[in-house]
Amino acid sequence: QSVLTQPPSVSAAPGQKVTISCSGSSSNIGSNYVSWYRQLPGAAPKLLIYDNDKRPPGTPDRFSGSRSGTSATLGITGLQIGDEAHYYCGTWDTLSAVFGGGTKLTVL
Amino acid sequence: EVQLLESGGDLVQPGGSLRLSCVASGFTFSSYAMNWVRQAPGKGLEWVSGISGSGGHTFYADFVKGRFSLSRDNSKSTLSLQMNSLRAEDTALYYCVKDLRFGVFDHWGQGILVTVSS
Numbered sequence: 001q002s003v004l005t006q007p008p009s010v011s012a013a014p015g016q017k018v019t020i021s022c023s024g025s026s027s028n029i030g031s032n033y034v035s036w037y038r039q040l041p042g043a044a045p046k047l048l049i050y051d052n053d054k055r056p057p058g059t060p061d062r063f064s065g066s067r068s069g070t071s072a073t074l075g076i077t078g079l080q081i082g083d084e085a086h087y088y089c090g091t092w093d094t095l096s097a098v099f100g101g102g103t104k105l106t107v108l
Numbered sequence: 109e110v111q112l113l114e115s116g117g118d119l120v121q122p123g124g125s126l127r128l129s130c131v132a133s134g135f136t137f138s139s140y141a142m143n144w145v146r147q148a149p150g151k152g153l154e155w156v157s158g159i160s161g162s163g164g165h166t167f168y169a170d171f172v173k174g175r176f177s178l179s180r181d182n183s184k185s186t187l188s189l190q191m192n193s194l195r196a197e198d199t200a201l202y203y204c205v206k207d208l209r210f211g212v213f214d215h216w217g218q219g220i221l222v223t224v225s226s
Contacts, residue, residue, distance in 0.1 A: 002152060032211065033211070033212070035211070035212050035213070037153070037213070039153075044203060044216040044217065044218055044219055045145075045153060045203070045213075045216055046216065047208070047212070047213060047214045047215075050208060050212045050214070051212070056208075056214060086152075088152065088153050090153070090155075090211070090213070091211060092210060092211035095167050096155060096167060096168075096169055096170075097143070097145075097155035097158065097211050097213075098155065099152060099153040099154065099155065100152070101152045102152040102153070
């Protein structure tokens with residue numbers, strides 16, 4: 001049981017937009033920045049979004065992040081086949097880092 | 109280019125010990141906190157432990173407190189995780205992870221497999 005709650009799966013067609021939610025509490029998302037990570041099949045996770053909505057170098061502007069209260073959202077526009085992956089939200093909670101359970105994105 | 113190279117993974121019996129190492133390059137090691145994050149087969153990410161850049165502060169997930177010990181040698185750009193009293197549920201791919209700052213994991217190693225089984 002993960003501290004942060006994500007939908008197990010989402011799907012959309014190529015070119016479409018998808019959002020992935022991440023729900024937490026006042027001790028984690030409610031008081032700390034949220035990051036998002038993408039894990040392609042067989043690869044290590046990669047930082048996609050940090051500080052709720054900032055993109056590190058290399059993250060396309062098709063990816064966006066937002067936070068409101070105790071929830072965060074990752075948005076992906078112009079979906080590509082190569083976006084098929086697991087996506088994880090993460091943040092800090094008291095004295096430990098926490099992750100969501102992960103969301104598998106399928107591009108139909 | 110940041111590189112994180114893990115080593116030390118192995119098959120170990122329940123109750124046994126193992127020491128994981130991570131050699132870092134491509135950045136000023138002592139300036140950044142470092143972490144271990146694990147992923148059990150077919151499961152999600154689970155933070156294990158973190159240590160400040162100076163090594164003066166360490167943090168552990170509840171499920172490893174008292175069993176795992178994290179340390180670093182800044183002169184050798186090396187991170188080490190001593191794992192004792194290993195359990196079957198510790199079986200996972202262990203990633204060495206660099207902090208951008210606390211809680212933001214900007215570079216990940218390729219991972220090293222730890223299998224705990226009799």
